[in-house]
Amino acid sequence: MKGRTVLEVGADEVAVITISNPPLNLLSVDVMLSLKESVEEALLRGNVKAIVITGSGGNFSGGFDVSIFGGSAKRRKENRKVGFMSVEFLTDILEVAAIGGPALGGGFEVALACHARISTSTAQLGLPELQFGLIPGLGGTQRLPRLVGLTKALEMMLDAHILGLVDSIAPSDELVNTARSWALQILERRRPWVTSLHRTDKLEPLAEARTILKIARHHSRKRAPNLRHPLVCIDIIEEGIISGPRIGLQKEAEALEELRQSIISRSLVHIFFARRGTSKISGITDLGLTPRKVNRIAVVGGGQMGSGIATALIVSDYHVVLKEVNESSLLDGIDRVKANLVSQVKRRKIAQEKIERALSRLNGVLSYDSFKDVDLVIEAVPENLSLKQQIFSDIEKCCPQCSVFACNTSTFDLNAIGERTKSQNRIIGAHFFYPAHVTPLLEIVRTERTSPQVIVDFLDVAKRIKKTPVVVGNCTGFAVGRMFFPYSQSAMLLVECGADIYGVDQAITKFGMPLGPFRLIDRIGFEVANVTFNQYVAAYPERSFKPMLISVLQEENRAGESTRKGFYLYDDNSKASPDPDIKKYVEKDIVDMIFFPIVNEACRILAEGVAVKASDLDIASVLGMDFPVYRGGIIFWANSIGSTYICSKLNDWSMTYGDFFKPCAYLVERAAKGTSLDREGIAGVSQMSSSGHKQQKQV
Numbered sequence: 161m162k163g164r165t166v167l168e169v170g171a172d173e174v175a176v177i178t179i180s181n182p183p184l185n186l187l188s189v190d191v192m193l194s195l196k197e198s199v200e201e202a203l204l205r206g207n208v209k210a211i212v213i214t215g216s217g218g219n220f221s222g223g224f225d226v227s228i229f230g231g232s233a234k235r236r237k238e239n240r241k242v243g244f245m246s247v248e249f250l251t252d253i254l255e256v257a258a259i260g261g262p263a264l265g266g267g268f269e270v271a272l273a274c275h276a277r278i279s280t281s282t283a284q285l286g287l288p289e290l291q292f293g294l295i296p297g298l299g300g301t302q303r304l305p306r307l308v309g310l311t312k313a314l315e316m317m318l319d320a321h322i323l324g325l326v327d328s329i330a331p332s333d334e335l336v337n338t339a340r341s342w343a344l345q346i347l348e349r350r351r352p353w354v355t356s357l358h359r360t361d362k363l364e365p366l367a368e369a370r371t372i373l374k375i376a377r378h379h380s381r382k383r384a385p386n387l388r389h390p391l392v393c394i395d396i397i398e399e400g401i402i403s404g405p406r407i408g409l410q411k412e413a414e415a416l417e418e419l420r421q422s423i424i425s426r427s428l429v430h431i432f433f434a435r436r437g438t439s440k441i442s443g444i445t446d447l448g449l450t451p452r453k454v455n456r457i458a459v460v461g462g463g464q465m466g467s468g469i470a471t472a473l474i475v476s477d478y479h480v481v482l483k484e485v486n487e488s489s490l491l492d493g494i495d496r497v498k499a500n501l502v503s504q505v506k507r508r509k510i511a512q513e514k515i516e517r518a519l520s521r522l523n524g525v526l527s528y529d530s531f532k533d534v535d536l537v538i539e540a541v542p543e544n545l546s547l548k549q550q551i552f553s554d555i556e557k558c559c560p561q562c563s564v565f566a567c568n569t570s571t572f573d574l575n576a577i578g579e580r581t582k583s584q585n586r587i588i589g590a591h592f593f594y595p596a597h598v599t600p601l602l603e604i605v606r607t608e609r610t611s612p613q614v615i616v617d618f619l620d621v622a623k624r625i626k627k628t629p630v631v632v633g634n635c636t637g638f639a640v641g642r643m644f645f646p647y648s649q650s651a652m653l654l655v656e657c658g659a660d661i662y663g664v665d666q667a668i669t670k671f672g673m674p675l676g677p678f679r680l681i682d683r684i685g686f687e688v689a690n691v692t693f694n695q696y697v698a699a700y701p702e703r704s705f706k707p708m709l710i711s712v713l714q715e716e717n718r719a720g721e722s723t724r725k726g727f728y729l730y731d732d733n734s735k736a737s738p739d740p741d742i743k744k745y746v747e748k749d750i751v752d753m754i755f756f757p758i759v760n761e762a763c764r765i766l767a768e769g770v771a772v773k774a775s776d777l778d779i780a781s782v783l784g785m786d787f788p789v790y791r792g793g794i795i796f797w798a799n800s801i802g803s804t805y806i807c808s809k810l811n812d813w814s815m816t817y818g819d820f821f822k823p824c825a826y827l828v829e830r831a832a833k834g835t836s837l838d839r840e841g842i843a844g845v846s847q848m849s850s851s852g853h854k855q856q857k858q859v
């Protein structure tokens with residue numbers, strides 16, 4: 161049996177039922193059946209006046225053990241009908257919930273079924289089931305709106321906000337006794353006997369409720385167009401309001417059964433466990449090492465990344481020394497930290513009062529003097545190898561022997577970065593993602609020489625600043641960069657093969673990516689994208705595709721979102737709209753890819769003497785292929801573009817797509833000299849062709 165409940169009846173004739181499945185008292189079918197038995201036993205006993213429900217070890221319940229929702233089909237079948245428990249027995253017989261720790265999901269729903277809830281001040285209460293592709297399935301969709309009104313209830317369910325919803329707060333050592341006395345007072349009618357399922361006073365009038373639900377549906381569709389379960393949740397809430405809570409409970413149970421079989425739910429359950437699994441690294445975290453205490457951290461560089469990292473550290477109570485090269489850069493860095501904190505308050509991630517306290521932990525400096533007692537240094541200067549090498553060599557001289565050196569690089573080889581030091585064993589990569597104080601991922605890069613102790617130390621810091629760490633090996637791009645590299649490459653290839661830019665982005669966003677590849681390149685900026693491309697091309701030449709389109713656009717002074725013109729056009733609010741002009745660049749590429757091989761073949765024909773003169777091929781192309789007469793025939797047109805350009809394009813394509821595009825010897829020779837493609841052509845000189853057309857100067 162996985163978990164159970166324990167029934168104890170005190171001298172005050174109050175039965176205390178304790179959910180016991182340590183540490184989080186997760187619910188399972190066994191626990192629920194045991195709860196049912198305990199309640200029935202309490203009701204049968206002559207000496208029980210009231211019931212209090214609580215959890216063991218100072219926790220209430222973290223909700224259902226979601227491993228029963230994922231896993232094999234057999235396992236899921238064995239655990240069927242979880243939701244029907246709310247219909248069958250979880251109905252208004254429990255009196256007071258004593259909540260010492262997390263009461264989440266099904267755990268919170270057990271508490272909602274009580275007539276009152278007493279909690280400690282730190283207990284977390286919420287219905288986060290939607291993060292698993294489920295809906296609250298033990299009556300939450302019906303009870304919560306009746307207790308707090310629709311707007312708050314929807315916020316709690318759809319946005320997984322953890323809100324307080326208790327009748328009284330008590331210190332943990334008095335929690336259960338307070339709940340006992342509440343239960344007796346309810347019995348004696350000295351406190352209201354409120355069955356949450358039948359309350360209507362907090363529910364908005366029907367017309368208003370419908371409007372609120374309509375808006376919620378609209379937001380859900382907009383935020384997650386591929387997800388059905390938030391809409392199911394809204395439908396079931398509405399059903400309960402219109403047809404009554406009993407029907408609502410039944411529908412909720414049916415929907416839960418259906419949703420928990422879905423691939424979306426199984427995927428999200430998988431992500432929940434996978435996320436918790438990233439900090440368990442075989443050969444590292446199973447060595448029995450204890451993380452060393454990290455109190456003071458130095459951040460080198462107060463730019464976008466450095467200030468974001470410093471922000472994440474100070475809000476998690478670390479003391480931070482922020483080092484810059486001069487007064488004005490330092491002030492800018494500190495201003496960025498302040499702005500980050502303000503935006504965190506706006507996003508309701510931290511409380512306003514926290515700002516001053518967090519800033520008091522930040523100390524801006526211009527020298528390494530205060531590095532003598534730091535436990536960890538995080539270098540976050542621009543991506544410049546020799547600068548980074550110099551910094552690591554400098555900090556080695558002024559930091560304690562045991563401090564950890566982390567490098568925030570997205571591509572450089574860590575061995576190269578530590579080349580000028582004797583500290584390779586304590587160098588680790590800390591690849592934060594922009595904005596560093598918000599994005600939850602942290603790539604931790606280890607080399608063959610990074611010591612396991614240093615990895616364990618850094619994992620502990622990652623946990624404290626609430627990042628999800630993924631430990632990876634040392635190579636260009638690490639894991640995320642390498643996986644993401646083909647994202648834009650394939651997209652460019654598709655477009656160079658004729659696909660529509662906006663069509664590609666649309667297909668990808670429809671799939672669920674927030675930004676399509678072209679919108680993403682605009683966001684990153686063409687310059688940065690090119691630097692990254694070049695690094696990958698150098699590291700993985702055999703599988704790199706060098707896109708032409710970006711350089712074509714750069715020549716037209718397009719550089720991405722920051723210049724309001726990239727693949728898209730941007731208005732004052734950075735709203736992107738397709739640019740009808742972009743078509744011409746892509747269309748130009750399509751035309752070139754179709755006609756340059758024809759030019760190539762025409763050159764072979766001339767070289768082999770199959771045709772006597774170039775102008776004959778012009779006529780042949782116009783009359784035989786319907787090549788536009790106003791373009792002067794194939795060779796004439798090619799000469800107007802220039803043999804050098806055509807040859808270089810064919811060369812590029814042949815490297816990517818193979819010999820189909822390989823320029824022939826005749827073309828290569830003419831291109832090298834910069835001459836026209838006529839057999840009788842002379843370099844760079846305008847001349848009358850034998851057909852009488854004026855040749856244009858070579859491009």
Ligand SMILES: C[C@H](O)CC(=O)SCCNC(=O)CCNC(=O)[C@H](O)C(C)(C)COP(=O)(O)OP(=O)(O)OC[C@H]1O[C@@H](n2cnc3c(N)ncnc32)[C@H](O)[C@@H]1OP(=O)(O)O
Binds near residue numbers: 264269294
């Ligand atoms: C029918 C119902 O409506 C359906 C439901 O109830 S669905 C479940 C709803 N419950 C939840 O969403 C709660 C999910 N859990 C959490 O948010 C957090 O674990 C928590 C806030 C409860 C505790 O956080 P924290 O103290 O940091 O511990 P955390 O590391 O997350 O969890 C401790 C262990 O419990 C496991 N765990 C936590 N909640 C779990 C759950 N609901 N199911 C299965 N395992 C769970 C974790 O995987 C972890 O296992 P590990 O030690 O092997 O890695």
